[in-house]
Ligand code: SF4
């Protein structure tokens with residue numbers, strides 16, 4: 001796997017911010033690439049896990065917040081399980097995602113950012129009772145049955 005490093009602005013601020021948010025020590029990464037080899041989406045991403053860490057070590061700036069793995073990571077934790085230094089890379093991704101949303105700098109194509117925002121808000125909404133896991137019981141079941149019957153009739157099945 002070829003490591004492509006793009007460096008635009010070397011401040012090191014992002015490195016520090018990610019380490020603090022994710023509670024990880026990225027300095028111990030020695031680029032064995034076990035994380036990237038096991039990552040199920042590494043082949044479809046511009047920068048696999050080990051490369052993202054290397055870019056952070058080299059002082060990547062906000063351009064790293066536009067990397068697509070932030071939005072395509074499955075959260076499967078394979079990278080974490082394979083790392084000989086126990087680097088919690090999914091936490092690194094969460095930190096990058098959170099910083100990207102805070103700064104409003106990452107807006108890739110598709111619904112992934114919206115989905116991620118809603119997913120992050122889900123526990124709060126659940127706690128406040130704004131959404132329920134199960135649908136409400138005690139509704140007019142007869143009415144629902146009639147709606148299904150009518151829909152079937154409209155489609156010409158008559159069932
Ligand atoms: S958690 Fe994300 S980065 Fe890590 S292996 Fe899974 S998909 Fe890849």
Ligand code: SF4
Pocket residue numbers: 028029030031032033034035036049050053082083084085086087089
């Ligand atoms: S597996 Fe761990 S040490 Fe190896 S490249 Fe990935 S993060 Fe770095």
